[in-house]
Amino acid sequence: MQALPFATIALVLYLAAAIWQGMTLLRRVPPRQGIVRLLAVVALLLHIPAIIELLGRTPGLLPGFTTSVALFMAVAANVVLVASLFKPVLNAGIALFPLAGLALVLATGTPSHGIQGSITPGILLHIVTSTLAFAILAIAAAQAVLVGLQNQALRHHHIRGIVQSLPPLTTMERVLFELIWAGMVLLSIAIVSGLIFIDNMFAQHLVHKTVLSFVAWGVLAVLLTGRYRFGWRGMRAVKWTLWGCGFLLLAYFGSKFVLEILLTP
Known part of the structure; x- marks a missing residue:
């Protein structure tokens, strides 16, 4: 499986979710938290198989730098989505969603060396x-x-x-x-x-x-x-x-x- 197509589409969806939420914050568009969550969830569903493929490239105790960043940002995006159901934290996705997408795209094109163990x-x-x-x-x-x-x-x-x-x-x-x-x-x-x-x-x-x-x-x-x-x-x-x-x-x-x-x- 090639991770780059998944990463690219995930980045586009992450950016769309962040832009809509950002425009909502600036009162340029009406709030549509359901749309923002849907875009981010689909991006996350694409993020996961890409991460699995990247982890398969670098077997070991801990993944390398770029894969680690992509993995951590996927978890952060997921926590934002879950927490936003209970607390007003969806605006944090304005920064975290694009970073998650960029980290994933970077990881797909950069060699990463894991720690064995x-x-x-x-x-x-x-x-x-x-x-x-x-x-x-x-x-x-x-x-x-x-x-x-x-x-x-x-x-x-x-x-x-x-x-x-x-x-x-x-x-x-x-x-x-x-x-x-x-x-x-x-x-x-x-x-x-x-x-x-x-x-x-x-x-x-x-x-x-x-x-x-x-x-x-x-x-x-x-x-x-x-x-x-x-x-x-x-x-x-x-x-x-x-x-x-x-x-x-x-x-x-x-x-x-x-x-x-x-x-x-």
């Missing part, structure tokens, strides 16, 4: 919780950007456009912290399971990932403590969220990018 139940727990933690905190980062835009607009008394399309700021912030709490629980399990079940961390070049994961965990823990003790909100919450998610992004993909892309002859 066997998958034990403990390592499987680490992989699953790591992936879900990344997906939820990626949504939190997109939610933080929207909260920041909404906060800035309200500060400057701009009450039209995006502000009218989004839920109230208090609701947006509550959802943001719910996402962070869920992501932190999963990230904590991922870190602990990684320390317990992954052997030869130095040989597998996972030390940087572990250190940066701890840094990301610490940043988000400070944010949650500040929220509980001092009522942190607004732009302070946005900045800490983005810093924490940024460190997590580096933890998951930074060392892979350097080893597989920059240092590979």
Whole structure:
């Protein structure tokens, strides 16, 4: 099976879903969440067989850089769709859907070298919780950007456009912290399971990932403590969220990018 045709069609559908939701946010078209979800679901159904084909190319314990990004973005898109049935997070798809499509297209055309090894139940727990933690905190980062835009607009008394399309700021912030709490629980399990079940961390070049994961965990823990003790909100919450998610992004993909892309002859 050739993954590129699936990836190309998935990208087009992801872009269509993101554009419609973006135009809805700008109040250019009426809200059609059903259409947005349908487009994204079909894109995701094309994303899955393409990912399976890519994973088949690089057997091993963990996929390489480009395949990992495509896999993680597929999970993030899926979490957005499921969570949007219960929480107002579909706007996060404006950023995440196109990134999922682009990551998939990039993965189909770029060689990816996996890490060899066997998958034990403990390592499987680490992989699953790591992936879900990344997906939820990626949504939190997109939610933080929207909260920041909404906060800035309200500060400057701009009450039209995006502000009218989004839920109230208090609701947006509550959802943001719910996402962070869920992501932190999963990230904590991922870190602990990684320390317990992954052997030869130095040989597998996972030390940087572990250190940066701890840094990301610490940043988000400070944010949650500040929220509980001092009522942190607004732009302070946005900045800490983005810093924490940024460190997590580096933890998951930074060392892979350097080893597989920059240092590979």
